[in-house]
Amino acid sequence: xxxxxxxxxxxxxxxxxxxxxxxxxxxxxxxxxxxxxxxxxxxxxxxxxxxxxxxxxxxxxxxxxxxxxxxxxxxxxxxxxxxxxxxxxxxxxxxxxxxxxxxxxxxxxxxxxxxxxxxxxxxxxxxxxxxxxxxxxxxxxxxxxxxxxxxxxxxxxxxxxxxxxxxxxxxxxxxxxxxxxxxxxxxxxxxxxxxxxxxxxxxxxxxxxxxxxx
Numbered sequence: 001x002x003x004x005x006x007x008x009x010x011x012x013x014x015x016x017x018x019x020x021x022x023x024x025x026x027x028x029x030x031x032x033x034x035x036x037x038x039x040x041x042x043x044x045x046x047x048x049x050x051x052x053x054x055x056x057x058x059x060x061x062x063x064x065x066x067x068x069x070x071x072x073x074x075x076x077x078x079x080x081x082x083x084x085x086x087x088x089x090x091x092x093x094x095x096x097x098x099x100x101x102x103x104x105x106x107x108x109x110x111x112x113x114x115x116x117x118x119x120x121x122x123x124x125x126x127x128x129x130x131x132x133x134x135x136x137x138x139x140x141x142x143x144x145x146x147x148x149x150x151x152x153x154x155x156x157x158x159x160x161x162x163x164x165x166x167x168x169x170x171x172x173x174x175x176x177x178x179x180x181x182x183x184x185x186x187x188x189x190x191x192x193x194x195x196x197x198x199x200x201x202x203x204x205x206x207x208x209x210x211x212x213x214x
Contacts, residue, residue, distance in 0.1 A: 004047075004082045008054045011078055015058055020141050022134035023060050027125060031056065034121035034192070041188045044113040048088060051079070052095040052118045071096050095119075101126075101176055101183075111185065120189030123180045128196025131177055132203055139169030146170065147211065173204060 002010075016025045035053040039046060055078070059071040072093045079089045095115045098108075099122055111119075126134065139146065145168045153174035154167060167175065181197040184190040208214075 004084060005050055005054070007082055008051060008078070012054050012058060015074075020138065022138045022141075023057050027134070028054060028057060030125050030130070031118070031121045034124055035118050038117045038120055038186055038188045038192075042113050042117055042186060044117060045088075045091070048091045048095070048114040049117050051084070051088070052092045052099075052114060053121060055079075055092060056096055056099050056118060056122060058096075068097070101180075116185035117189075120184050120186050120193075123183065124189065124192050124196065127177050127180050127193060128199050131196065132200065135172055135177065136169055139172070144169055147207075170204075170207065173200060 012028055013025050016023075016028065019025070032050065032053040035049050036046075039049045055071075055075045057071075058074050058078075075093060075096055076089060079092065084092075091112065091114060094112070095118055098111075098115060099119050101123070125131065136146070145151070147168050147170040151168055151171065153171040155175065177200060178197070181190070181193045184193050
């Protein structure tokens, strides 16, 4: 008999078939692996961490007209079908609702360990070489400009402004990606983020050299 985690993997793989490449099964799998790596260094519920990592992007609002209610609904229905205890379901849904970068201004003061872990894992997958690839893929998906020296990054955007933003892909580094290192919750998350952060800085230096034909 398959475990709940195995069933969740199958469910997510099926649900995300054809998803945009930065938010597909492979993104979920990386976040799941990173979550397990960080969880090994923290006092937490492994079950809540793994289920949350697997279900955190089951219906990303970016691809559902900004609707943040769809993902928790799908996750609840699936977890109930697996007879997961209500206490665990509530914890997983809390993480799904609060994991996003754009929701950081609405976060409660005290965060559960499991949210800290999965949030770090999700943010780590947004930076480094993978993060660069995902960022340019999504920029192309939205037909955003790659770079325009005349358009400055929009810093300190509100949640609504962030959701509606169609800035350049390079500006996204300054509006989000380069901020993530200092938003890590866990010691392991900070350690993993630093290397990827440094890699992005090197990439940007090279990008500007090539753009300006130096």
